[in-house]
Amino acid sequence: MQGQRCATTRGGRAEISSPPTIRQVAEAAGVSPATVSRVLHGTRPVHPDLRARTLTAAQQLNYRANRVAQALRTRSTGTVGMVVPNVANPFFPVVIQAVENELRRHGVHLLLCDSGDDVREEAELVRSLLDHRIDGILFSPCDRLSSQSAVRLAAGRVPLVQIDRQAVSDVAYVGVDQEAAMSEVIEHLIAEGCRRFAYVSSTSRASTAAERLRAYRRAVKVVHARSAERVYQGTFSLDWGRAAAQRIVDEGDLPDAIVCANDSVALGVLDVLRSKGLRVPEEVLLTGFDDTELASIAWPPLTSVRQPLEMIGRKGAELVLGSGAVPGKSVNLFKAELKIRESSRRRA
Amino acid sequence: MQGQRCATTRGGRAEISSPPTIRQVAEAAGVSPATVSRVLHGTRPVHPDLRARTLTAAQQLNYRANRVAQALRTRSTGTVGMVVPNVANPFFPVVIQAVENELRRHGVHLLLCDSGDDVREEAELVRSLLDHRIDGILFSPCDRLSSQSAVRLAAGRVPLVQIDRQAVSDVAYVGVDQEAAMSEVIEHLIAEGCRRFAYVSSTSRASTAAERLRAYRRAVKVVHARSAERVYQGTFSLDWGRAAAQRIVDEGDLPDAIVCANDSVALGVLDVLRSKGLRVPEEVLLTGFDDTELASIAWPPLTSVRQPLEMIGRKGAELVLGSGAVPGKSVNLFKAELKIRESSRRRA
DNA sequence: CCTCCCTTGGAAATCGTTATCCAGGGACGT
């Protein structure tokens, strides 16, 4: 685990060769380390001759500054941390990619951590990131309540942006307006003639899940009070979708539409409906959420909600870098887009 | 971007409050910093009294060592870098997750980078990671030829493991035997009665793509020489799958089976076939690769190749940490598993 | 021509740790 390597030398003996330090560059150029630093950063004017000499020396030695030493001195590591509940959730990779791109434009790296949807692990990760003296944190808290202390702890030390999910209301946040999106889904279904609904979701304690559920309840109550209570909670997986659909069918009371909090769940539901000979959308309408690749490729194509993931990631990165300004009240809500496809179009 | 924060003080004036240093702990405990370090690391025995005092002092001040300073002194950052061509490719998140888990068990962090399948960017990322003095690199080189120099550069400085894709043969590698997997696909299709094939792949210069193509050619040549040349190369996307299928259909010479290098591509193909009224598997058999969630949920379910992603990630992390030992020849090839589903089962 | 200021280079302090080195004291053997 040493940052050194053995280079072959003519003596026939191997010799340790570390990357050159600023001091070696200085000696090679016949100047002081301070001058080298100034030349390389343009911090202060340097005589053209010395400047040229250090520049060629640096180039010849292939000098690159040790960022660890730099970080210790300047108190800035050029790294921001990101904590997400589950990298394998197709939602996040796209956001991560956008974050990384934006950060890279500023020469900043991303330290990625997966909390595995575990609050304890999450807290440990945050502390560890702080130990590493990262310059900021992008945080997607897995639990809107239990994650609060971790968010506060970190936000007190470095610029922090909550991304997608929010645990603390007076810390910067960027995400989409879940309630508006879910309301739009229900309104669409009502317009298609649906009155009786069921909602398949997860037991996730994420803020987004809570918001979607709230919006579902509020929206369906208007047309059919009892539907507001018809909620099935498991995990965000195909299998749970299958299990939930099984229960819905077994109950012998098929709703007009099954609303899902996630595409995977919706496709699990679809799978079971199909195997039971229940046709979508002829006998029951179906909607997903997130508009992953799954949605457009399903048969029938699945109505879903597309979130502007790239924008979320980019904005999150911008905020965490821009820092300082208005740390309290920066909340960026984007609008999601309802993608209506066959699975929710009444044909009859 | 400062690691400091303002804490409220009774003076009514804000005051800088940095996390406590080892020196402050030492003062609070009435010992020297060296002793604190020794107590905290158990490097050398310390008198029980002093030991107890420093321990309580550390606890009271909530002391956590500054990893940047530690890294500078010990030349080990407790961080390994990972460079992948595209985080949004569903293949990688699972691997990343496994890597992260394994690293975490050793208290090591992951610095994730997305090269965007660009060799220049990739090289820049690697140099930047080295500047950060990461303890090792997990590298999925995007180009089996042009990425070689970057791999060599990095491997000369830190433990490096190529993951999934290989550019340099005498640097550690962990992945699956692509040729065996693709051969198995073709053999299965031949057993189902197929003789004439088409291959839809990407122009990717990744080693894996090359290996799959080679295996395809070798295997189909046995039953129908001309099929070996029937290769369509684009990108790993739904849209390219659609475009390729369109061309195959337009050519008016439908093969017995369409073999795809990727699930997304296969589903694009499937989409167009369906819209043309061509039924799978009745009129043409279809296979994918990677066995993503897409494969099992498609209609008909898609035959695909499942790679042991968790094992790859775990083994990669183990290797990069274990380092040192046999740096040259550690090649870990796992076996993929052919998942046969409806899309490639001859029913007639 | 002198003085003052401003420019520029280098020496040295600093960031927060860990590791080396040294000194003092107790134990043990002779």
Place this chain on the structure above:
DNA sequence: ACGTCCCTGGATAACGATTTCCAAGGGAGG
């Protein structure tokens, strides 16, 4: 009783950069 060795604690020197601070030199203005 004395010498030697070990054991432990602290002072101190790195690690590799940046950034004061200081001094010398040159230019401008009186």
